[in-house]
Amino acid sequence: MTQAGTLTRADLAESLHRQVGLSRADSARFVEQILDKMCGALADGENVKISGFGTFVLRDKGERIGRNPKTGVEVPIAPRRVLTFRASQMMRDRIVGAG
Template sequence: MSDAGTLTRADLAESLHRQVGLSRADSARLVEQILESLCGALAKGENVKISGFGTFVLRDKGERIGRNPKTGVEVPIAPRRVLTFRASQMMRDRIVDTST
């Protein structure tokens, strides 16, 4: 794993290389194809569910009034689309089990 406990594309490709036996180039290509498919589906407005892992959900947030915390001045916040991730119950259980 890379520095600071961050899992990178290269780490995923290296893991595929070691565990599955694909060449490093094929492993890197496969990781890129998976991420491209995931990004493409999200760009089309589709939610992405990976069984046992979680769901990437797109939500539309309406316009609302926010407040500048320094000045207290109210400002409108434009409507926007946000991406959220909801971990599956299996993933939540695994995270809780390893953190104790």
């Protein structure tokens, strides 16, 4: 990994290069294609499920009233779409086991 605790696209491509034997350029292109496919599906309103890893889920949040913590003034919060990630049970077991 390039930074402490951060896995980057370049790290994924380098891992593909080493473990699968693809060229560095093909590995980088492969990683980009996967990420583009995932982004496209999410942009189209689809959830993305990767078996054994987890699910990226889109949720629509309705309008609500929030409060400015400094002033206490109530302000409306506009409806929006949010992206959440839910780790698979296998992933959760691996994370708990690693800690």
